[in-house]
Amino acid sequence: MFKKIALGLSVILTFVLLGACQSQSPKDANSTEKPVVTVTTSFLYDMVYQLAGDEVDRQLLIPAGEDPHLYVAKSSDLKKLQEADLVLYHGLHFEGKMVEALEKTGVAVSKDFKESDIGKMEEDGEMVVDPHFWFDIALYKSAVEVASAELQGLLPDKADAIKENTKSYLAELDELDAWNKEQLAVIPENSRYLVTPHDAFNYFARSYGFTLYAPQGVSTDSEVANSDMIETVNLIIEHKIKAIFTESTTNPERMEKLQEAVAAKGGKVEVITGHGKELFSDSLAPEGEDGETYIDMYKHNTELMVTYLK
Known part of the structure; x- marks a missing residue:
């Protein structure tokens, strides 16, 4: 799954693991420089904005509207990873073969999912993990909470505001679920x-x-x-x-x-x-x-x- 994106980005991330990526330490509260958060998809790009707003500079690897299955990594992706103070990715093998590298440089927002909640799907006669968890709002809320915790660690002086944004956004997601059902x-x-x-x-x-x-x-x-x-x-x-x-x-x-x-x-x-x-x-x-x-x-x-x- 996602072989083309996996091949290109696995090469890029190899360089990152050799030391190109900056350390992911919290920003000084007195610093005027915004931390950089690099994400793999448009879902996470939106999620970070809902939680942290303009307090961070967001970098996106796969542009919105593009097919992740066909995406070919660009040299600019390396720069985005090099600049990142925090890297967030989906997990559940959505990012293909670059998962191993991302595990060493970033955080999977799906890391707290229970095994029983993760769907399975058939691929080439075998059962594999279904990565499309964002269509389960309960799982998406869990991913939001993981992203929120990471953003609070990145911006400890803004933690209270991020917590409040998270509370409001989770309530909006509950409203969305009720609206869908209706x-x-x-x-x-x-x-x-x-x-x-x-x-x-x-x-x-x-x-x-x-x-x-x-x-x-x-x-x-x-x-x-x-x-x-x-x-x-x-x-x-x-x-x-x-x-x-x-x-x-x-x-x-x-x-x-x-x-x-x-x-x-x-x-x-x-x-x-x-x-x-x-x-x-x-x-x-x-x-x-x-x-x-x-x-x-x-x-x-x-x-x-x-x-x-x-």
């Missing part, structure tokens, strides 16, 4: 089938009572096996699924081919696609666009599902 309740149980390109929504399905089908499997650049295509086509026809969804970081053509296969067997299904009508999965939207924060992203997804599945 909105999704209008979708009949026999219509709660979510068909997406790749396997990113298992935690969502577990949280809100959906059945998930993703013919492309784990990776966004893998080919769809004929057996998986046939199984999904039969599912759509059998359950009279109204709509199937594209994602902001995947190619919509494969879902259009699925639509054609359904039509060839006498069925009908709508492909939900186009700017503003795609589900967010592995990335938030770029800043300034709908879905740029975690909460806005989740509301966007929920509203899209309700509109086309109710």
